[in-house]
Amino acid sequence: MTPAHASAAVGLALVAAVITGCSSSGSHSGSAASAAPAGAGNAGPTPAPTESNPPGDIPDNQVYVAYRPAGGFTGFTVKVPEGWARTGQGAATVFTDKLNTVRVSTATVAAAPTVDSVTNTVIPQLKSQVPKFATPKVTEATRHAGRVVRLTYQGDSAKDPVTGKVVRDAFERYAFYRQGHEVDLTLSGPVNADNVDPWRIVSDSFAWR
Structure with a gap:
């Protein structure tokens, strides 16, 4: 082979090497790109979040x-949730x-509570005691102990001493009566909360005893 022919052969070999390298690199890039979605698919579906009760839900x-x-x-007697903190507030136990909160209070009264008496007496008292008192509704209801007067309403809780947060509360008040004694639950x-x-x-x- 002449020197000229040798130089030409070397040049052709270099060109072929460069082309082969580029082709190989492009092939690998395509494989990596196509592998990425497959890898993501292998991770499986996103797991469902752990369920938790809304704040205030009793288990x-x-x-x-x-x-x-x-x-x-x-x-x-009345059943209350076991383990809850108990405090005394005058004639009430909380x-x-x-x-x-479950609040039980007692009083000596001259007559049984009625829808009118709760509407005309209790609601004005609560308006002055419960922050942002709203949506009162008084009805008669029946429980195992018999006929009761039921009052529902909403109001703001006291400010949490640690966080400073205020919670919007729903209230149910039941007035039980027998022989001059009223128990308000x-x-x-x-x-x-549900x-x-x-x-x-x-x-x-x-239940009366």
């Missing part, structure tokens, strides 16, 4: 225990847990 497995007052008028929790069943358990558990 379905909540246990209830009988409360029997030790002082004052003691002629009744059970609380997180955002929910007030149940409250956040407006969006506590229909727990509050029914508590209000239906009330």
Whole structure:
């Protein structure tokens, strides 16, 4: 082979190497690009978020225990959620847990409560006591203990001393009466909480002794 022919052969070999390298690089790039979606698909569907109850929801497995007052008028019992903190507030006993409250108060009265008496007497009192009191509704209802006067309304909770937050609460107040004694059972929790069943358990558990 002459020197000229040798130089030409070397040049052709270099060109072929460059073309082969580019082709190989392009092939790998295409493989990587097509592999990415396949890899993403192999990760599987996004797992469902862990379920949690809205704030204020009382668990379905909540246990209830009988409360029997030790002082004052003691002629009744009512079931309250087990484990809730208990405090005394004058003639009332209050059970609380997180955002929910059960309040039991007693009074000696001359006559049984009626829709009119609750509307004309209790509602004005609550307006002066409950921040942003609203949407009161008074009806007669029946529980296991008999006929009661039921008052529902909304209001703001007291400001949390740690977080400073205020919660919009829904209230159910039941007025039970027998032989000059009235027992008022007030149940409250956040407006969006689903506590229909727990509050029914508590209000239906009330019994005269």
